[in-house]
Amino acid sequence: MRSPSLARLQYRAVSGLTRAPRLQPQSLLRSRCVSTAALRSSAVAPAYQSVLKQWEQRRNASSTASAVLEAAAASPETLSQAAIIDNLDPVEAARLDKVRNIGIAAHIDSGKTTCTERVLFYTGRIKAIHEVRGRDSVGAKMDSMDLEREKGITIQSAATFCDWVKKDKDGVDQKYHVNLIDTPGHIDFTIEVERALRVLDGAVLILCAVSGVQSQTITVDRQMRRYNVPRISFVNKMDRMGANPFKAVDQINSKLKMPAAAVQVPIGAEDEFEGVVDLITMKALYNVGESGEDLLEKEIPEKLMDTVAERKAMLIETLADVDDEIAELFLDEKEPTPDQLKAAIRRATISLKFTPVFMGSALANKSVQPMLDGVVDYLPNPSEVENLALDQKRNEASVKLVPYNALPFVGLAFKLEESNFGQLTYIRVYQGTLRKGANVFNARNNKKVKVPRIVRMHSNEMEEVSEIGAGEICAVFGVDCASGDTFTDGQLGYSMSSMFVPEPVISLSIKPKQTKDAANFSKAMARFQREDPTFRVTYDSESEQTIISGMGELHLDIYVERMRREYRVDCETGQPQVAYRETIGNRVDFDHLLKKQTGGAGDYARVMGWMEPTGSLDENKFVEEIVGGSISEKFLYACEKGFNLSCEKGPLIGHKVLGTRMVVNDGATHMTDSSEMAFKNATQQAFRKAFMDSQPAVLEPLMKTVVTAPSEFQGDVIALLNKRGATINDTETGVDEFTIYADCSLNGMFGFSTNLRAATQGKGEYTMEFSHYEKAPPQVQKELIAKYIKAQAERNKK
Template identity: 55%
Template structure:
């Protein structure tokens, strides 16, 4: 047993004025690391003294992602405490008024949800770990998207009761998109109705991943006492006020058979994927702990396997084994393949041209600098730009070049983030995640040292699905209103705003009602701007359903040079329902080649506003087959107008239709309310995909038009006595019903008539 008084004395001493601020973290980490992590099989020595001397093989860049309310932020709080990064544990919406470390925004602490991803760093068993805690709500999915873009590994947190939920599927798709290896942590095994082994099966069935537990709980629900490491065959109990003392004991006799069963299943699954383990397994040779761990690591890094940990972050159970798993199984920056595009000169058809060539990056501090700006934030000292350094070294005072703009800028300050706190650093090397001040750029820009032209692939950005008309209540704050909107759009690529030229209203667009409500509240708190918001407007789209020919001649004579341009062809549904396509099939010089781009520009301009409801047109292909031109009067303006008018004439004849956004909706409710909730979804034109009963909990998955989802949260709370919750995610645009289509057309025509 450790001497608690000695520990408290030590901590108090290092909080004193005799220890400088910038040293306290390292000293505290050393004390907690050596006292509280006695069970770890990994070395506890701390040898890092500078970025250059640090071993990149020990570095881990990890994201913590999950469905909303699965316990990500609570888990991150424990990780920071056990690693010595923080001295006290605070809860989400804690009674002490402080809230969790990573939820540093006042709005996050009030609502009890994560809104912005937050970065921090810590040490565990001599391994530096950069952590990004991401939001779980689908409205803030861009925060998860850009975090996973720059991370080498991830922890997928799942609820032992809810299991693999809708946002779990979304997060998994995002991890697949960026090829991010992951471990899973099944949290809340202390909750009533917890069944972690059902969740493991869901990982296999719903995510289509090979997954098996490497840790199992000792007891479930209120009988949770600890966990068992089935690889090392050890029972781990978490003692002390915050579970900081990990005590190893023999496996309880009643669980020995269960442990052997799970260990055998684990070995069999690994043997299915790894030849070396398969050979030993088939020849009935003993597979050592080290061999099994090495095989699991190789399969995890290669995206073939997910090791599963279990516990309860809130009850301080099972977090330290997860930290060991992060170090043991997730890749270092050298094990994650990253590529960039480099401009090189090549001879093509006798001409020397610049082409983009993919280049695999080498995460070495001695290579040419390549870094990606993945997140922007306006702070107290100006724009804060989060960077992931992929190769080379970035130093304070260096000049770096923005590959997109070609501008050279100086790095005045370089910091490492801990939630909203900053630690000054002199340099960041390959594999690091850092932040710089005073560098103007856009999210997704690549920065280099100017010695070569590199460009990294940017982040996937989903389209906004909902809009609001907003205006400040008083004219005096109009400047702050514009500043706030500009800042928010720069920070968040899924937040858009524009001024409607007809209604003169300011329209903001985002991923959902909560997304826009948060920005309106931030505008009030951070800029003192009270806003009036109109009814939420759904982003409908227009399209065509059949092929229609067009033949239009634009001819205008004004005394001098006239306008003359004729276009002939057809419009039809495009193979890509999300985008418009222009095809040039003109043979000869019926239309001069230099004027063809003007026809395309006119077509795309016409698609910006459809004739049925004024919404954007998508999923249309325009094929230009012939035309007419005049040697004097033909111009870009004439052909652009001809294309616009030709499209407007052909569109009403091409079977125009209105598309509405369809949402994937997942509702979690007590089973007793299942019938009422299903009926309510049907009344909202929902299509029920599944309704699964997990004892006291039912999970309903449905597809529902976004237009019908307004006010659903209030209705759900009313139907379920406040016990129900739901999430929704954009799926696709789909043709709406004739009734809704007619209603929207009449509304648009009425608005147009009132404006005349």
């Protein structure tokens, strides 16, 4: 093995590289490459001593890291995450420091996919830029489905990875590895955003420079808060007419209740938008080149000096409210240095106290690279994020996971997808290393599975790898699991929390047009359910229909169309049905006896107690308050089963029951005739009678509806909403357009899209999101009950 030459030692010392010489110092001294006399010379000795010192520090650190790691692997609960992080091997720490796991999320049509396309181009991941609705019909890289390219919207989240090279403060190139997930903006596909944010360390929240914070922006903000995801913000579409980035900054502060400040000032706006001024470096940045691939740095234009000074003062003032170091400087009336500002922005962003706001135009290829710099400067690496698991071996005690390759493996499956090679499972590796051919254990069912293939995803393309380290994202083949399952290497009894899954709000009946397609129809239904937790399939035995449920009309329409394209199954669908609910009215006592004797063993079960509202519409509750053992434990289990079955299909209109509490406090059994079946049936009968005697009500889903249209159509839109029984909560009036926030019954919103287009000459748009359940108007309840009774009578005739 050759020892480093004198020139190389000098280069390492001068350039500040931390990589140590491979040989021991004494070996190096004996080397013919470097003489003892040369080492003692005044020109070389300092450089050599510097490298030796770095090497010695690394050797000591590695030794300490090994000891800590050994203790952690032997007994994970004895060491804290902080202790392991503090003693990471320098090589491992350096690797993690250069990793970013981010998502791009926003309201629909804010430019997420267009922005992602530029990120991939500027990082060298793709060789040419294609637009979402481009004339070349190729479509953006991340929109891999034909339906996405045809409709110009993102339907499924798509994962990719790229490397971004950024110069550090010493002018040395630093390469960062970025795992990126592009998410849909339409509310119907919110589960894609939900599960992406569950496994990411940071995010870029994109806003439109004209519209600012919109309805889905608020939803995405809520999802980011749910999983404690730090974010930077990017105000896109600065080249559009009416662009006002500072309005967006104000709305982040006021509507999202997140302290925010611009870290850039635009140079021009609308069709005169040229670039940005960086408030940290105080330089003007312009994109040059055919596709804006090069960044040109200039002095700040004189006409912007006052605006820049004002906005920098606002940035410092906002940071002073959330960061102690800047607050101290602010009180002392000292100007923070660029390094102090960057460090404060990073601290405040990672601690979820602040979001820096960048601005640019992805479509015009302007100011995307500074946003990428913001990703690596201000968003956390995997070691800076707290990820928790529950240790099943220690009564579900909370354990912090450490993104260290040598620790036992822990990963989370967050997305399933069918491919030509079988089921593809996306996994975030939180701890340890996932290797090809390794056995992993599913914490949910304790099944052991082998990992035959590991790939990195680039939209719909794959790159095969042999292993994936901690803090990374990959996909594996041949692993049978469900979305949200935790995997370990078997040494640890850890499980991680899954993602939040909203309940479907709309349903419709579906069947294949031709009976010969029944097998493919069943395959499609099974696959779509496995991939999408918000897509539900049930079979109504009374109507003998297959019912699909989802988050909205578009959601279900997409799956019907995918069935036709991917499985060649044409389907007939019924009218969309609202997911109504039923709830109890008042407290009702019950004392129900089920007694049947038909020769031989009969049925005998007596249940006593009461039913009442729970006080909220979130759940149902079954409570047993038996004293003296009048009903045995196994029969009480049967009573609870009967209660749960009754709640699945209420007696009023056949929909699910919410907000109902059943208490069983007494009863009676027979020595030979009592059975679990008898008590289940008795409970169901008691439930039905008590429920109908309680003055029950039908609940309807109310939707948060946001309508935006040009100002001249405001009266027509309000009239349209009033006609549909909407409750208008707020109205915002801008220069050229207005926005109405309303609560609307889902039942009243069918066909609203067509009516809105007609009333606004095609210029209006709206979004809906489930808000809550509320009692339906009395007339609607009467109609639904009458319709259900009639349908029941017709079925009984058959």
